[in-house]
Amino acid sequence: MNTVLDELAAGLPADALITDPASTDAYRFDEASFCAAGAPLAVVRPTETEQVQHVLRVASAHRVPVVPQGARSGLSGAANAVDGGIVLSLTRMDRILEIDPVDQVAVVEPGVLNAVLSRAVLEQGMYYPPDPSSWELSTMGGNLATNAGGLCCVKYGVTADFVRGLEVVTASGELLRTGRRTAKGVAGYDLTKLVVGSEGTLGVITKATLALRPAPEAALTMAAAFASAADALSAVTRIMAAGLQPSLCEFLDGVTVRAIQDYRDMGLPTGVGALLLTQSDRGPRAAADVEAMGEICTELGALDVAVASDATESEMLMQARRIVHFAVEKLGSTLIDDVAVPRAKLVELLDGITAIAEEHDVVVSCPGHVGDGNMHPTVIFDRGDPAAVERAQKAFDAIMQLGLALGGTITGEHGVGVLKRGWLETELGELSLGLHRKIKEAFDPLGILNPGKVLAAD
Structure with missing residues (x-):
């Protein structure tokens, strides 16, 4: 280990x-x-891509695990350190390199x-558009690694929908460039989309070219209070079926x-x-738009619409x-689920969660980006109580x-970790899991990149 540290320091x-x-x-x-x-x-807290390459070359030579980290605001343990490994904290690579209004792209570290x-x-x-609730804290690298979503996904989509190209340091320290700057381009496999959401297991992102949109027009926000959660969720399905396309729900x-x-x-x-x-x-x-949404809420029993x-x-x-995350933390220790289901199944999901909470004698808070399920x-x-x-x-x-069981997924935006x-x-x-393992092996044959995350050991 002293040899590794000496080589890193050099x-x-x-x-x-x-x-x-x-x-x-x-x-x-x-x-x-x-x-x-x-x-x-x-x-290691690098400030340049070359320093990241140096770390990966040393780690590869000695088969030392490397865990890429951003602001550590993730909720799945994907950025947790491993014993004897190198934590690669990328927060000091924090430059906006370019904002181009003609091509409508930004290039960022x-x-x-x-x-x-x-x-x-x-x-x-x-x-x-992508704006996770942690937007004041979370880094673009972390957003890219988890394919983060956020409040505006219901209209605009998730992080991957706005990534045109990446600069990625591979496990061996080589520099891989994926995608392109142009708005269109379909040459080869889409390695950009493969790396986005891979949670640091395939490479370390050191630069991203992101698509932008023209600034939106002025927005109006509506709040509707309901006596029952089921009525609120029924209103959501009606709003979406009506084609109103809220920018947030x-x-x-x-x-x-x-x-x-x-x-x-x-x-x-x-x-x-x-x-x-x-x-x-x-x-x-x-x-x-908001008047029409409010009318739907009123028809479905809203107590108040403002x-x-x-x-x-x-x-x-x-x-x-x-501030939901911080508010709920005050209630006790938390295990945060991140399930997504078809919107038509939202009422069944919440009814099931209520039954699960009663069966296991726990309190469950349930916020969500309900517009996209x-x-x-x-x-x-209470973490102090083993039972x-x-x-x-x-x-x-x-x-x-x-x-x-409702046709959904175990994670909509927080990742697997x-x-x-x-x-x-x-x-x-x-079959799919086997293909995942082969992709991981192709990118990281020594298994040093964020080991133990996403894919369980064989």
């Missing part, structure tokens, strides 16, 4: 290499602290924060609404069964949605099984 600036255990310990976990994490040999990029392109009249169940209000006074009605937030960003047509009067009120409602049922429990931990794990697994790798084979099947 090709890095002095402040790029951290070996003191008291300091490296801070890099062990992402936000999924329930998942196991190891003690790293070292943390992996450490750029989502919100920083979004604001920078907006200043030039453009828009980068978010669901907060009663447990989550109360948690938010207890965490920060946002003026939310705490006695409701659910709160539905929708938005239209079609400028002059937005008022008619439209934000200006951008400030709209932003307050969005802030309430963005992606729900985040969160099992809340409560066991019940929580059983409830978590039962929710994933339910999502699959450590938390869900045991469920991946259940969803994919033997």
Whole structure:
């Protein structure tokens, strides 16, 4: 190990290499602290692609595991350190290299924060739509690695829909360029889409060319309170079937609404069964859009329907949605599910989650990007009570099984990481999983890139 550290140090600036255990310990976990994490040999904080290549060459030569990390805001353990490995923290590679209004692209390094990029392109009249709730904290590298979604996916899609090309350092330290800058291009296999969402198991992203859109028109936001979650979900299916195409459609169940209000006074009605937030960003047509959404909500039993009067009120409602994770954490330890189902199955999903919570005697908070069927049922429990931990794990697994039974998936945007790798084979099947393993071997024959993540050991 001393040889590895000496070789790393030889090709890095002095402040790029951290070996003191008291300091490296801070890099062990992402936000999924329930998942196991190891003690790293070292943390490297590169500022240039060449430094990343150097780390991978040393690691490959000595077969040392490498775990790429961004802001560690992930929720599946994908960025958790492994024993004796190198943590490659990319947060200092944080430059926006180019914003091009003609080709409508931005070229960024992996450490750029989502919100920083979004604001920078907006200043030039453009828009980068993917906006996970952690957008003020999460890096573009992490967003790319997990194919992050967010609040606007219902209209605009997920991260992969906006990636034109990547610069990727391979396990051997070579530099791979995928995709292209042009709006169109179909030459060869789509390695860009393959790397996006691979959670650092196929390569380390050091640069991305991202597609932009013209800035959206002014938006209006509507909030509808319901006595029952089922009525709110029924309203969602009606809204989507009506072709209204909201730019945002978010669901907060009663447990989550109360948690938010207890965490920060946002003026939310705490006695409701659910709160539905929708938005239209079609400028002059937005008022008619939200009025039509409101009429549907009223027809389906909404207790109250309110439209934000200006951008400030709209932003307050969005802030309430963005702080869900922090608010729910105050209730206890959490296991956050990330199931997505067809929208027509949303009521069945929530009814099933309610039954699972009762069966296993746990509290489940259930917010979600309901417009695209992606729900985040969160099992809340006391980690200090072994029996409560066991019940929580059983409830978590039962929710994933339910999502699959309803024709859904075990993860809509958080990724597999450590938390869900045991469920991946259940969803994919033997043939597909075998192809996954062959792809992994082709990119990383020594198995040093983020080992133990996504694919369970044979």
